[in-house]
Amino acid sequence: MPRTARPAPAYTLGMHSGIVSALVGLTILGPPAHVSSPQSKKENSCYVVDSDNGSWDARVIAVDANLGRVASTLPTTHRAHKPDISLSPDGQRLYVAYSSPFAPHNHLEGLLEVFDTLSGKSVHLTPNPDRSLSTLPAYNSKMAVSADGRWLFQMKMRTSDTGYTSYYVDTFDTATLKLLPETAPVPMCVSGLIVPSRLQRQQLSVVCSHTQDVRLLTLTEAGGLAKEPTTVATADSRWHEHPGTAFATSEGQLTAISGSGHYVTVDAVMQRILRRDSIDRVARRVPVPDQTRPPVRPRPASPDPDDWLADRRIRLQPAIVARDAKELYLGLGIRNAVGTRTGQAGLYDVVVLSTESLNRLRAIRLSRPVFSIALSRDRQRLFGVDPWDGGLLVIDAATGKEIRVIAGIGATPTLAIAGP
Numbered sequence: 509m510p511r512t513a514r515p516a517p518a519y520t521l522g523m524h525s526g527i528v529s530a531l532v533g534l535t536i537l538g539p540p541a542h543v544s545s546p547q548s549k550k551e552n553s554c555y556v557v558d559s560d561n562g563s564w565d566a567r568v569i570a571v572d573a574n575l576g577r578v579a580s581t582l583p584t585t586h587r588a589h590k591p592d593i594s595l596s597p598d599g600q601r602l603y604v605a606y607s608s609p610f611a612p613h614n615h616l617e618g619l620l621e622v623f624d625t626l627s628g629k630s631v632h633l634t635p636n637p638d639r640s641l642s643t644l645p646a647y648n649s650k651m652a653v654s655a656d657g658r659w660l661f662q663m664k665m666r667t668s669d670t671g672y673t674s675y676y677v678d679t680f681d682t683a684t685l686k687l688l689p690e691t692a693p694v695p696m697c698v699s700g701l702i703v704p705s706r707l708q709r710q711q712l713s714v715v716c717s718h719t720q721d722v723r724l725l726t727l728t729e730a731g732g733l734a735k736e737p738t739t740v741a742t743a744d745s746r747w748h749e750h751p752g753t754a755f756a757t758s759e760g761q762l763t764a765i766s767g768s769g770h771y772v773t774v775d776a777v778m779q780r781i782l783r784r785d786s787i788d789r790v791a792r793r794v795p796v797p798d799q800t801r802p803p804v805r806p807r808p809a810s811p812d813p814d815d816w817l818a819d820r821r822i823r824l825q826p827a828i829v830a831r832d833a834k835e836l837y838l839g840l841g842i843r844n845a846v847g848t849r850t851g852q853a854g855l856y857d858v859v860v861l862s863t864e865s866l867n868r869l870r871a872i873r874l875s876r877p878v879f880s881i882a883l884s885r886d887r888q889r890l891f892g893v894d895p896w897d898g899g900l901l902v903i904d905a906a907t908g909k910e911i912r913v914i915a916g917i918g919a920t921p922t923l924a925i926a927g928p
Contacts, residue, residue, distance in 0.1 A: 553927030558918025599928030688731030752822030
């Protein structure tokens with residue numbers, strides 16, 4: 509199929525002497541004097557993005573959950589707006605995408621900065637155009653690293669002079685430290701959630717919320733599409749039901765879960781549907797779904813006392829899968845959240861599902877609503893990010909008992925990932 513070349517930049521980085529000098533002399537730049545000492549490697553550490561209510565002075569904060577305090581703030585070379593983060597599989601590199609204002613008109617330019625997690629220092633800075641920015645101060649990550657750590661995928665968007673907006677997946681080669689020359693278009697995928705394959709670097713899936721589907725992509729070594737993507741509907745188009753999340757398995761399967769708990773499992777390699785069902789269906793007494801098409805009927809308006817998901821919803825969120833790949837952690841919001849303090853964004857509970865059966869294993873009641881969750885690398889601690897009160901919940905993942913709430917995690921913490 510025709511290759512999609514990288515869009516021409518809408519601006520020239522050479523116009524801004526500040527960013528040019530940083531790109532040329534980055535390796536000799538030390539951290540600013542006000543930055544605290546870097547965080548040592550700890551199993552129960554995490555990185556938190558503080559969007560600072562969408563300002564130009566957002567931060568990435570390293571938190572020591574064992575000591576219950578902020579360990580350091582990463583010294584981004586430039587002021588940061590709407591940062592996003594992703595960690596390499598070995599925990600040695602942290603990738604920070606952000607936008608920064610430059611003179612003469614404070615035009616926001618996208619950047620991608622690479623940090624060494626042991627020293628806390630920046631080791632590389634590169635232009636990163638067409639970032640897909642949320643209009644809200646709290647947002648999901650739009651980045652993901654391939655299973656082998658070689659490629660970093662990003663959701664991108666670009667608006668033409670005529671007003672048409674295109675969406676695509678951009679790929680950064682972590683070995684050459686360069687964006688690949690081609691891109692992979694995902695039309696109309698406004699809120700895209702990237703799910704890399706656990707088998708092959710060139711395969712990934714994108715959960716598209718507004719179109720209620722999942723796109724199965726196969727890339728070339730140049731980053732373009734190797735073939736036409738397969739699209740799998742997660743809900744009938746007559747029923748507005750956004751996807752909730754999706755996760756990949758080591759067997760090459762992908763499971764996408766809708767906001768009401770319906771799911772579809774596909775063979776991502778052969779690109780065919782294997783089954784449609786509902787999570788914890790027997791315990792919830794949910795009827796067996798039609799295997800030939802997406803669900804078409806919404807759930808009843810009155811909550812079923814035997815259905816723990818009846819008055820809850822699975823908002824779009826990255827899948828949190830334990831390192832042994834046996835447990836899936838999902839945050840649950842309130843189905844009819846009109847008038848609540850957090851609205852549709854708040855997560856009030858966490859449910860732990862078996863990745864094999866998708867039955868419920870246990871539930872964790874949160875002491876306060878959070879926007880996002882993360883799991884420590886040793887699977888012992890669950891983190892909940894509270895942007896409304898600027899706190900980080902630290903929970904025993906096995907018992908569900910809250911250990912502590914770390915206050916002062918920035919102005920608007922929005923997302924977290926487990927530290928090295």
